[in-house]
Amino acid sequence: MLSVWTHPACALHDPGPGHPESPKRLAAVLTALEMPEFAGRIVLRAAPLASREALALAHAPELIERVLEPVPTGFRLRLDPDTVLSEHSAEAVLRTVGALLAAIDEALAGSQRRAFCATRPPGHHATRDRPMGFCPVNGIAIAARYALSAHAIERVAVVDFDVHHGNGSEAILAGEPRALYLSSHQWPLYPGTGLEPRSDNARNAVLPPGSGSEAFRTAWRELLLPELDAFAPGLILVSAGFDAHRLDPLADLRLEADDYFWITRELCALAVRHAEGRLVSTLEGGYSLSALTECTRAHLRAMLMD
Ligand SMILES: [Zn+2]
Numbered sequence: 001m002l003s004v005w006t007h008p009a010c011a012l013h014d015p016g017p018g019h020p021e022s023p024k025r026l027a028a029v030l031t032a033l034e035m036p037e038f039a040g041r042i043v044l045r046a047a048p049l050a051s052r053e054a055l056a057l058a059h060a061p062e063l064i065e066r067v068l069e070p071v072p073t074g075f076r077l078r079l080d081p082d083t084v085l086s087e088h089s090a091e092a093v094l095r096t097v098g099a100l101l102a103a104i105d106e107a108l109a110g111s112q113r114r115a116f117c118a119t120r121p122p123g124h125h126a127t128r129d130r131p132m133g134f135c136p137v138n139g140i141a142i143a144a145r146y147a148l149s150a151h152a153i154e155r156v157a158v159v160d161f162d163v164h165h166g167n168g169s170e171a172i173l174a175g176e177p178r179a180l181y182l183s184s185h186q187w188p189l190y191p192g193t194g195l196e197p198r199s200d201n202a203r204n205a206v207l208p209p210g211s212g213s214e215a216f217r218t219a220w221r222e223l224l225l226p227e228l229d230a231f232a233p234g235l236i237l238v239s240a241g242f243d244a245h246r247l248d249p250l251a252d253l254r255l256e257a258d259d260y261f262w263i264t265r266e267l268c269a270l271a272v273r274h275a276e277g278r279l280v281s282t283l284e285g286g287y288s289l290s291a292l293t294e295c296t297r298a299h300l301r302a303m304l305m306d
Contacts, residue, residue, distance in 0.1 A: 005099035006118040007047040012088035020287040021134040028289040032296035047099035057145040060129040067136045079131040100143040103280045113277040122284040124166030141172035157233035162241020162284040163251040165194025174199035180231045182224045212254035232274040242286030242295035257298040264302035
């Protein structure tokens with residue numbers, strides 16, 4: 001069985017007409033759960049609200065105030081050129097973070113060691129004091145800090161295979177020796193970071209535009225997975241962005257859904273080796289709706305294997 005955490009509020013965050021980070025993305029992800037192969041094997045869980053204190057694990061008070069400020073019906077609040085809040089965004093943000101923290105609680109309790117958070121908005125670009133790149137707050141960085149503080153996990157790894165570099169995750173976790181940030185991403189591409197790590201605890205593998213399965217798997221097999229293995233984390237957190245898929249409109253890599261099956265299997269194997277199987281994944285990017293369904297299916301299928 002696999003826990004999938006989600007909440008209807010995550011579909012109500014609406015950055016506006018034509019915005020690629022649309023509510024339809026969540027519907028595309030949830031469509032994958034309807035596949036007959038998952039019948040009776042997935043437990044859908046309602047994501048709880050995270051507290052303001054949880055957000056403060058990774059963010060400045062000024063950012064938290066701005067993101068949670070009420071937005072009147074019919075209005076939008078623009079936090080940066082492409083990060084926009086609507087009336088229900090604050091709840092969507094708190095449910096997205098709450099899903100991660102609840103999944104970690106379950107994984108550490110041993111009841112459900114693997115979980116996927118089917119939530120939005122994404123988070124890995126948000127820095128301590130700056131929302132950016134569709135990301136109001138950084139759920140995965142909050143989750144890493146939470147695992148280290150609330151659960152006294154000795155080492156936590158954040159694995160990010162979104163096509164964009166998770167600049168916010170790397171920056172927030174910089175200087176934290178109990179955390180390791182690993183990312184493969186297209187370069188050059190938004191946000192322009194990730195060519196060199198900014199801290200000893202980050203490893204970045206850059207993929208030139210046009211790279212496909214072979215370059216992606218080689219980067220993980222030869223560079224990033226050995227680092228993860230050597231770090232021996234007690235918990236693996238996954239920033240699961242599916243925008244390196246060949247159909248994605250925002251980037252130029254050429255992955256297939258099977259590549260997400262492959263990387264997920266590799267990560268689950270390392271979680272079994274070092275972390276008693278504990279692996280919690282959260283949706284980041286992915287802007288082709290058909291690819292989102294297909295990649296989510298591959299990701300979950302891999303998580304359901306022993
Ligand atoms: Zn992305």
